[in-house]
Amino acid sequence: MKNNFRVESAEILCVGTEILIGDIVNTNAAYISSRLAEMGINQYHQEVVGDNPDRLRFYLKNALDRADCVIMSGGLGPTYDDLTKETVADLMGRSLYLHERSLERLESYFKGRQIKMTDNNRKQAMIPEGSVVFDNDCGTAPGMAVEDEEKGKIVILLPGPPRELHPMLDNSVIPYLSQFTESVFVSKNINIFGMGESTVASIVDDIMQTSTNPTVAPYAKDSEVRLRITAKGSDKDACASLCDEMIERIRQTEVGRCIYGVDTSLEEALVARLKEKGLKLALAESCTGGMVAKTVTDVSGSSAVFDGGVVSYANEVKKSLLGVSADTLDCFGAVSEQTASEMAEGVKKLMNADIGIALTGIAGPGGGSEEKPVGLVYLGVSGKNGTFTKELRIRNNGRDYVRVSATKQALYAALCEAEIF
């Protein structure tokens, strides 16, 4: 282990008044903490502080009393309120010096963009003495680790913008920190759809109770269940093998029939599966207003399996573009299994696809009735074995909830049609 350092615990201290007043969400803390957890570094506390040097000093001092390492984000910019570096240097009794490599990188960054570098940008190349510098490949402010050998403490400073922080953390900070830790942690998530959390937990209860390495923990999120498998050891590959063995064991249980992937999402699994089978998907959406199409096209490479869809909000569009009959709409209404079925068939034909998926329902908050309440959604699926529909009764937890749940069900139905299970 290098020098005096051993990093068993860390705290995250994010700087920014914008976070405190709710202007931005503190996604940096979530990102950093998940990476620390993977490394097996304990975290007992997190903090956010505004752009105020006195308070920053106070919170940093307390954090350093508790943890081996404090990771900070934000406040490394060129403006007057970016005071993180100065405050850390002052607290740790260091002076700042002009770091030549960072200055050269800054100069070439501005030159490459044909922008004049101002004097305050030079401030970003000032580094506390005794620091390890992390180059910023996606922006201007370098990151750094200020090491206090006497006390065995480290303060790591990272830029605020996530697109700068993420690569710096992954490519520089984690390799740097791994010098000071003994164990590695590897986690893998089993993705499950179509089975509730309590059912999953009861099936794997025995495994959960008796396994200590790897551990197995269930999580429920947005109508899905995940089993997070975490292995601890001294070697990454050995930990990954322990996880894989456990995943195999869980696949052999009743849960296995509802596993659609490992470390993936429904949409990623769907696009991959459709590619594998050479199938094309088409979507006809009413109550989700294009959310399913948006989710599918979030996956890079989805153009290979998805040519397009129709947002058929009005009955006129259901009739003219999708060929839903006027009689169907008159007799059964837009929110009915008959309409969902004709929408799915219509869009499959229109797009010359292999699988047509349709959604029509009542997302709320208005528009519900006793017969057709908010959350009632009909899902139509048209594939190689004909067309069928499913009635979904989604809990009325608000418009977003109904639409997201319906979207997930549509993706799941497409996965089933592509015979993933």
Ligand code: ATP
């Ligand atoms: P810059 O050099 O761009 O000024 P900086 O290191 O000084 O960066 P801040 O000025 O504190 O960082 O934040 C810049 C931007 O980064 C914020 O406007 C915000 O968009 C994003 N950001 C900062 N902190 C966080 C955070 N904790 N979580 C998510 N995004 C953040």
